[in-house]
Amino acid sequence: xxxxxxNLIVFLPLLAGLVMLFIPGRYQKIWKAxxxxxxxxxxxxxxxxxxxxxxxxxDILEFKAQWLRLAFGSFGWIYVDFHLKTDGLNLALVMLxxxxxxxxxxxxxxxxxxxxxxYLLIYLLMSAIYGCFLSHDFLLFFLFFEFMxxxxxxxxxxWGGERREYAAIKFFLYTLLGSVFILLVLIATYSSVVIPGxxxxxxxxxxxxxxxxxxxxxxxxxLDPASxxxxxxxxxxxxxxxxxxxxxxxxxxxxxxxxWLPDAHVExxxxxxxxxxxxxxxxxxxxxxxxVMPLFPDLFREYAFLIAGFGVLSMxxxxxxxxxxxxxxxxxxxxxxxxxxxxMLGAASFTKEGLNGAIFQMISHGLIxxxxxxxxxxLYERTHDRQIAHYRGLATVMPYFTMFSGLAxxxxxxxxxxxxxxxxxxxxxxxxxxxxxxxxxxxxxxxxLTTLLIGASYCLWVLQRMFFGxxxxxxxxxxxQLTDISVREWLMILPLSILIVLLGIFPxxxxxxxxxxxxx
Numbered sequence: 001x002x003x004x005x006x007n008l009i010v011f012l013p014l015l016a017g018l019v020m021l022f023i024p025g026r027y028q029k030i031w032k033a034x035x036x037x038x039x040x041x042x043x044x045x046x047x048x049x050x051x052x053x054x055x056x057x058x059d060i061l062e063f064k065a066q067w068l069r070l071a072f073g074s075f076g077w078i079y080v081d082f083h084l085k086t087d088g089l090n091l092a093l094v095m096l097x098x099x100x101x102x103x104x105x106x107x108x109x110x111x112x113x114x115x116x117x118x119y120l121l122i123y124l125l126m127s128a129i130y131g132c133f134l135s136h137d138f139l140l141f142f143l144f145f146e147f148m149x150x151x152x153x154x155x156x157x158x159w160g161g162e163r164r165e166y167a168a169i170k171f172f173l174y175t176l177l178g179s180v181f182i183l184l185v186l187i188a189t190y191s192s193v194v195i196p197g198x199x200x201x202x203x204x205x206x207x208x209x210x211x212x213x214x215x216x217x218x219x220x221x222x223l224d225p226a227s228x229x230x231x232x233x234x235x236x237x238x239x240x241x242x243x244x245x246x247x248x249x250x251x252x253x254x255x256x257x258x259x260w261l262p263d264a265h266v267e268x269x270x271x272x273x274x275x276x277x278x279x280x281x282x283x284x285x286x287x288x289x290x291x292v293m294p295l296f297p298d299l300f301r302e303y304a305f306l307i308a309g310f311g312v313l314s315m316x317x318x319x320x321x322x323x324x325x326x327x328x329x330x331x332x333x334x335x336x337x338x339x340x341x342x343x344m345l346g347a348a349s350f351t352k353e354g355l356n357g358a359i360f361q362m363i364s365h366g367l368i369x370x371x372x373x374x375x376x377x378x379l380y381e382r383t384h385d386r387q388i389a390h391y392r393g394l395a396t397v398m399p400y401f402t403m404f405s406g407l408a409x410x411x412x413x414x415x416x417x418x419x420x421x422x423x424x425x426x427x428x429x430x431x432x433x434x435x436x437x438x439x440x441x442x443x444x445x446x447x448x449l450t451t452l453l454i455g456a457s458y459c460l461w462v463l464q465r466m467f468f469g470x471x472x473x474x475x476x477x478x479x480x481q482l483t484d485i486s487v488r489e490w491l492m493i494l495p496l497s498i499l500i501v502l503l504g505i506f507p508x509x510x511x512x513x514x515x516x517x518x519x520x
Contacts, residue, residue, distance in 0.1 A: 005052075006063050006084040009045050009094065010131045013038055017123035020116065028116075032109055035119045039102040042126070046091075046098040053091055053513060061086040064136075081207050083136040088517035089290060089359060090133040092510060093282055096366045097129055099495060100278035103370055106492045107377060108271035111159065118159060122271075125151040129279055133286065138186055138206035141291075145182070145283070149175055152272070152280065160267035167260075167267035174250055174260040181247035182287075188240050189295070192223040212294040225298070241296040245307070248292060252284030254344060255314040258337045265333035270377025273329065277336050277369035282362045285343040289358065293347065293519035304348040304439050308431070311344025312448040319454035323461070328379070328386045331458060332372045335412060338451060339365045345448060346427040350439060350520070354430020359514045361423035364411075364503060368420060371408045371496040375401065378489055382481045385474065388462060393471035397482045402467045404485075404493050409459040411500050414452060419503035424452070 016038045023030055052061055062085040086094075104122075111118050128151065131144035149172060157168030190206060222229070222236050231239045250257045261281075265273050293300050300307070318337035325331040339361065346358030378401065380386050395402040411418040414425075431448070434440040473482070485493065503510055 004063065005045055005049060006061060006086065006134050009042060009049075010084065010127055010134060012041060012045075013123040013126035013130075017120050020120060020123070023116075031116060031119050035105050035122060036102075038123070038126070039098070039105045042098040042130075043102055046095045049086055049091055050095060050513070053086060053088075062136075080139050081137045082140060083207055084131075084134040085136040085208075086134065088513040088515065089286065092359065092363055092514050093133050093279075093286060094130060096282070096363050097126075097133065097279050099499070100274060100366060100370050101126055103374060103492045103496060104271040104274040104278075106488060107274060107374060108269070109488065110381060111269065111271070113159065118155070121151040121155050125155070125275065129283070132283060136208050138189060138208065138211065138291075142179075142182060142186055145287075146179055148280070148283075149179070152276070155272045156264055156268045159269045159272065162267075163263070164267045167263040170260045171264045174253075174257065178247040178250035181243040185240050185244040185247070185295075188222040208294075223295075237296075238299060241292070241299040241303075244292050244296070245288065248284045248287035249310070249344075250284070251287065252281060252340050252343065253337060254310050254340070255317050255337065258314070258318065261337060262330050262333040265336075265373075266327060266329050270373060270380070273373040273377070274370045277332075277373055278366040281336060281340060282366060285340065285347075285358065285362050288343070289347055289355070289519055297520045300348075301350055301439070304350060304434070305441065305444070308345050308348035308434075308440055308444060311341040311348065312444060312451075314338060314341030314344065315448055315451040316341075316454065319451050319458065322458045323454065325458075326388055328376045328388055328462070329373070331388070331462065332369065332376060335372075335455070335458065336365065336369050338455065339369075339412075341448075341451070342424060342427045345445075346430055348440070349427075349430035349434035351430040351433045351437075352515070352518075353426050353433060355519070356511060356515055357423055357426025357428075357430055359517070360419075360426055360503075360507070360510060363510060363514075364419035364423040364500070367496050367500050367503075368408060368411045371404070371493065371500065372412065374489075374492050374496070375405050375408060378485065382483065383473075383477045385477060387474075388465055390474035390477065391466045392473070393467070393469045394482065395467045396471040397479060398484045400485045404497055405467060406463060407497055407500065409463050411504070413456045413459040417501070417504045419500045419507075422504055422507045 016034055020031060020034060049061055062083075064081055064083045064085075066081055108118065108122070125148060128144050128148040132141060132148065135141035135144055153168050153172045156171060157164050160167060186206070189211060193206070193211065222240060225237060227236060229236045246257070253261050264276060268276060315338050318334045318341070322331050322334035322338065325334060342361045343358045346354040346361065349355070376386065379391075407418075411420045414420045428445070428449070431440060431445040435442045435445055473479070
């Protein structure tokens with residue numbers, strides 16, 4: 001049975017979506033119950049995988065079947081395996097995704113416009129994301145990666161704010177550009193591992209196990225390190241490495257290819273912002289760690305300073321940009337870009353501590369950013385106003401809301417005993433070890449420490465400005481609107497808050513699985 005758990009994780013949302021197509025429009029409660037049931041089922045399935053993994057049964061958490069055999073002229077045959085497999089990295093992200101989807105589904109219950117279409121798109125997005133994380137074949141990963149674009153485009157474009165079309169198109173174009181770069185590297189990889197005109201007996205697929213563990217470089221191929229071919233005066237392999245890195249950096253995102261994210265967050269409904277910040281950004285980091293590093297380990301190490309430099313630039317620039325925001329959701333969006341810079345810095349350190357910290361940061365940020373966007377959505381749902389300057393002293397009328405907001409912002413700034421602290425500490429430990437080995441300069445890592453001060457500045461500023469002092473709101477906002485957390489909102493906020501605290505106190509729960517993954 002276990003070998004089919006991964007198939008169930010990927011295809012259960014699609015099956016539920018097909019069933020929903022035949023449920024009449026007057027049964028909205030059934031739609032909500034079904035999507036909530038699927039979200040809970042995914043949590044159960046993902047934690048079952050965790051149980052098998054930590055008990056030494058990772059070998060049975062795998063499914064492989066030949067899916068397609070495509071002919072490409074003189075290139076011969078390419079085999080596409082439907083290969084799903086767990087490791088420490090994707091298992092952690094699947095568990096995170098299941099929790100974030102559960103919270104997102106609960107927050108979407110106030111969607112009234114075209115609600116059936118909304119839930120169908122959520123189902124499609126769930127399958128695409130789970131398939132992307134669990135894929136163990138390069139082409140299969142790319143297909144799921146591309147399939148994510150359409151549901152998210154429509155979720156922003158149909159259910160977003162006033163500038164939803166602009167934000168949706170910008171998101172689509174940026175991500176599609178990254179996909180083109182990734183596709184070019186996929187083609188280059190295929191041309192490097194398949195001999196034109198060879199017999200079927202020696203032709204291999206784009207399965208990760210073959211690409212990353214075999215001596216697959218063919219003399220003169222695009223990925224052959226000894227090849228002297230160039231593109232625009234740059235070695236072909238180096239050129240493809242930067243295309244691959246940029247494709248995932250757009251998704252992460254990294255400054256200066258980050259501008260699509262604040263617009264998408266501001267215009268997206270709360271439930272979509274939760275998915276975007278909690279899961280979709282992590283696919284960029286996942287691609288860098290799972291694909292770019294194993295495929296180009298030598299070049300990743302050679303250009304570690306440049307990669308770490310863009311990570312530090314993202315950390316500082318986006319933190320300063322967050323300081324200047326007046327819109328609460330835009331501030332959280334820029335803080336997300338800043339925190340994703342830690343992933344670049346940790347990965348570029350090429351140390352066990354730095355890599356574990358980068359992965360831990362992805363999980364921690366997924367929880368923290370989801371909580372921050374949920375809290376911003378709770379306030380916006382009551383007042384339809386996200387301007388920070390329009391609130392003061394909310395602790396007086398919304399004490400529980402204030403308590404959880406304090407937890408979220410303190411976790412975001414890296415307070416000890418919360419998950420953000422563990423992630424940032426691990427990244428900095430790895431970065432300083434990289435300095436000791438000569439891979440990174442000390443001044444770069446010391447510069448990155450300023451982001452701790454910047455992060456504390458905008459987090460504490462929001463808390464002081466909105467929650468403390470004498471109670472005051474914009475005259476158009478009445479006190480009666482500012483009711484405290486409802487039962488449904490408790491169900492959204494409490495799981496995220498508990499996990500943020502637990503991972504801060506017992507980080508070994510996560511380190512035990514992510515430390516088993518090594519991309520080099």
